[in-house]
Amino acid sequence: MGLFSRISQVIKSNVTEMVDAAEDPRAMLDQAVNQMEADRKVAEKKRLEVATLLKLAEKQLTAHQTRARECEAKAMTALKENREDLARFALGEQQKSEALAQETEGQVAAQRQMVADLTASLAAMDQGIAEAKTKRQELRTRLAKAEADLKKQESQPQARAPGKDSLGDTSAFDGFDRMVEKIENKEAMVEAHQELAQTRTGGPSAAEMKLLSGPSPAGVDDALAALKAKLGK
Secondary structure, eight states, X not given: OOHHHHHHHHHHOOHHHHHHSXXXXXXXXXXXXXXXXHHHHHHHHHHHHHHHHHXXXXXXXXXXXHHHHHHXXXXXXXXXXXXXXXXXXXXXXXXXXXXXXHHHHHHXXXXXXXXXXHHHHHHHHHHHHHHXXXXXXXXXXXXXXXXXXXXXXXXXXXXXXXXXXXXEEOHHHHHHHHHHHHHHXXXXXXXXXXXXXXXXXXXXXXXXXXXXTSOOOTTHXXXXXXXXXXXXX
């Protein structure tokens, strides 16, 4: 993935998707920014290499141009001395140097453009990295809030439908528990009245008779009959 694709990915990342991702969101953000900075170092190194080649090419161009001028001067001197053979040779060398200079000019122009393009790319990288770091801090803040909200929600008891739990329909169990509780309350009421009856000489009051006349818990009537039989009553 290219640098600008990574920048776009970081800027457009959705914090919810990042929370759900298998990777640690914070580590993923740091890795993206670190990769951007690493790519910038590579681009900076490339620009230095091209700039070095440009300097060498510029020196070669200057040397070829200087050589061409020197050969032209030698040709003029040879003609003044009536040395046409030397003049021809010097003019030939001049043409060779001019051809080399023209070729080197093309290399210099291409390398200058490459340095300019890399410089522009580095500027864009610097801006993208700055934006990514700002976005990273924003996403960290949002992520921390999302995690805090999630933790708060998980700590609160969840509302459940009556008679339902994670195992499905438990209304029968709930009903059984209610029946047990009702029976235990009734048995406790009977025991309380029996203890009160033993502490007084008179019979039960009207209110107590009303309580005792209520429906007996399951099994109490049978137990009472068995007790009477045991006592011979």
